[in-house]
Amino acid sequence: METQVKMSRRQFARISALGSSAAPLLSRAAVPRTGAKPCPGGREVIQASGNAIFRSDLSQCQPAEALSRSFESGRWQLLDYETVEGVKGVMAAAIPEEECGELTLPLDVKGPHRIYLGINYTKARYHEWSPYGQLEAKLTGDGGFFSVAAEGGTNLEDGSPKIGEGQWLYKAIQETYWRTADLTGRSLIFRQPRSPYRRSELANISNLAYVKLVPLSEHERRRWVELQPTDETRRGAVIYCTGNFTGHTRGTSTFYPTDEQWIRDDFSPYLESDIKLFIFEALRGNCCVYRTRIGDVGHQDNRWQESWVDPLAVYTRLAHAHGMKIFASLRMIGAQYPMNREPIARARNYWQNREFAKLDRDGVALTGLSLAFPEVREYWLRLLRETLAYGTDGIQLHLNRAVPFVHYEGPVIRTFRERYGTDPRELPETDVRWQKHCAAYVTEFIREVRKLLDEKPGRELGVTLFGQPHEYDLDKASYDPIRYNCDVETWLCERLVDYLMPSPYVDLRLLRKWRQLGGGRVHLWPDLMPRTQMPHQYAQLAKKYYEAGADGFCVWDGERRAQRLSEWAAVQRLGHRDQLDRLIREGPSYHRRVYLKYFAGFSVERSFHDG
Structure with missing residues (x-):
């Protein structure tokens, strides 16, 4: 008809x-x-x-x-x-x-x-x-x-x-x-x-x-x-959460595809778009979304099935076939709420190494392992090395989850007392000396990741970090990422990172500061949050970030954004900086x-x- x-x-x-x-x-x-009919709230339905x-x-x-x-x-x-x-x-x-x-x-x-x-x-x-x-x-x-x-x-x-x-x-x-x-x-x-x-x-x-x-x-x-993508306009990143494979942290079931076409379907929205970088969460704690020899595969019996397709291998081939880069990302997931009995909650590496757990002021364990311990950093490095063997183009560290990465562990307290002559447990967490001391351990880990990447020229490092106080933080006062162990200024001065992706939002003052420190060498690709917004609002947000010094953008949970067709129609063209005003005008339609x-x-x- x-x-x-x-x-x-x-x-x-x-x-x-x-x-x-x-x-x-x-x-x-x-x-x-x-002939238009009235709608709720006084809006009208407009004909075709x-x-x-x-x-x-x-x-x-x-x-x-x-x-x-x-x-x-x-x-x-x-x-x-x-x-x-x-x-x-x-x-x-x-x-x-x-x-x-x-x-x-x-x-x-x-x-x-x-x-x-x-x-x-x-x-x-x-x-x-x-x-x-x-x-x-x-x-x-x-x-x-x-x-x-x-x-x-x-x-x-x-x-x-x-x-x-x-x-x-x-x-x-x-x-x-x-x-x-x-x-x-x-x-x-x-x-x-x-x-x-x-x-x-x-x-x-x-x-x-x-x-x-x-x-x-x-x-x-x-x-x-x-509006067709070009090398100049491809300045976006999709950050793909693999909870659909491993199960989400709330306790959903695992899934592994048995047909490569499943992954080709999944990848389709990113083709013919301004997306240049596909960031695949290959490491959710020690739960690996690839055929690992070191970590866990997250199934009930934790055994790789021969009928499974290796997601990291197929996504890597697809990205390269279409002129895109792919990073394997690490999210340092630890133990979960006790009633969650799904594989994602098992965190075998955590339970086998509780002596390396983060501790609160009273010495009680937190649910993750501390980067203050060389053994913990070495374990993550071994897993990251596995992902690089797939021919990926780099590594992304998700430092906007599982914070803090260092807290009141024995070695951290001891070295602080040796340097400053006081017990950090008697200081407020906002003490600048304490913040910089904890951040130094994270920076050491980033140096080690950088060294791993540099074993093969051209590989890159991206970091996702909080661009503002996270929702559980009661202190919303003036913010710097060092609050969460992220010494961005040192990273930039030492040229350790290639991409900074602040999320969910970022103060424009920080963007301008990082651009001044990093110059044109570092990519500043802030997250476009919230996950659900009108097409023209995406374009408005991208324009604001570009004007403050960003040279690209990222979308956290990108695997759940492309399905929202009208919104994705705008997101996939946000690398066209000269077309943003047009997208702002057209988006409402x-x-x-x-x-x-x-x-x-x-x-x-x-x-x-x-x-």
Whole structure:
């Protein structure tokens, strides 16, 4: 079913009269307000542009035998609908308990088009929408599927949820800009999420209501070409948390893929983007996301299975094949809360070496090991050496987790007393002498990592660190990372690090100071937090950091950001510094809610109000 919404001259003139505020929408399929329906909070639903083409009849998908109107097992269910804008169609939905297979939707257009996906997130018995996605989609010819997630957790300027809530969510189609591509001879293929994202804690209904296609004008084609990544614009890093493999620290199950295609799918969003550096969390404590001889592999029996694919090996090959760098990162995870009995909580290295544990003022153990002990540093170095053997381009130390790295251990207290003649336990933690003393042990570890890297020229070191007091810190006063054992000034003066990635935010004063100390040799790539924000807000934040001295950006938990299509559409182009103002203008048009008028034979507005 193809629907085109025409724009009259009068409607066009009315849009034009809105002035510059309408420009972002006009450049991204903006539209007439005639007949628009009021939305909660006084907002309006805006109709589609005159040249938009809707592929809204998903009963045309193939194979036909995978479709049903009677809730047959193992098939996609077809449901009729009509939006308040007059788009009629048949959506497809599948429940997570059943394997319903892939569907192919012919697009039947030629040339470059902007592609929007329309999805209804219906009321159901499942958990909240998983950040890993509820649908996977690709175009024919793509190397892998893209995951698509509900973009909950982001608010509009008026404070209301972007995707709505309650009935305003269930009664709407979320229309999200995905990408721009030449669609000549191409179809859309979509499916339910792959394992492990259909586990009970992540499962939800998969849905696709329509695909909206907007052809590019000649001017837009030229601008599309301008937004393609180049060596100059590739200045971003994805920091990939591997909790989906090892289990998260809250105690979720482990997973290892048995097919390389799983990893190719996972890597797809970073291709054709401004992402240059893929930071893979290969070391979560001594739990290793590769075939280790030293650490643990995190499975219940802690034995590598021959059917598993080695994630670090495949990600390294993919990164290099696409002109990207890959760093293996270390997160010094230790013991977990006692009721967490999953493999990530076992921390064998910690329990076998408790004599090297960090201690509080009273001599009671903390849940991690102290870098003050050479034996602890040597263990981490042995694991890091294993990752470098894969041909990775460097190492990333996540010093924004597991702080402090040195505390009141015996050798630390003794050497401080020898130097200053006083017991540090009698001093406040803010004592500058004590902070610098503890930081010296971390700096020694960084020197050792640098030495390891320099065994092969060209390898680099990145550090993720707190750019502000962390949420558990009651002292929000003037901040310097040395509070958490990070002597950044010494690192820069000794040229120990190549990348500094402050997270979740960073004081612009620190950025300017580090740029002055490090000059053009060091990369300052601050994290773009929060994890969920509007596309134009990402561009605004990147612009602010660039102006303060940053030369790139990173995204923590990047493995859960690309699924938020409208937001990722902006993030993946943030290396185009000269296009940031354009992204700021256009960003608000990357996502909108379109309300249903009729659904499955019902009038929607005053229905479904009984619970």
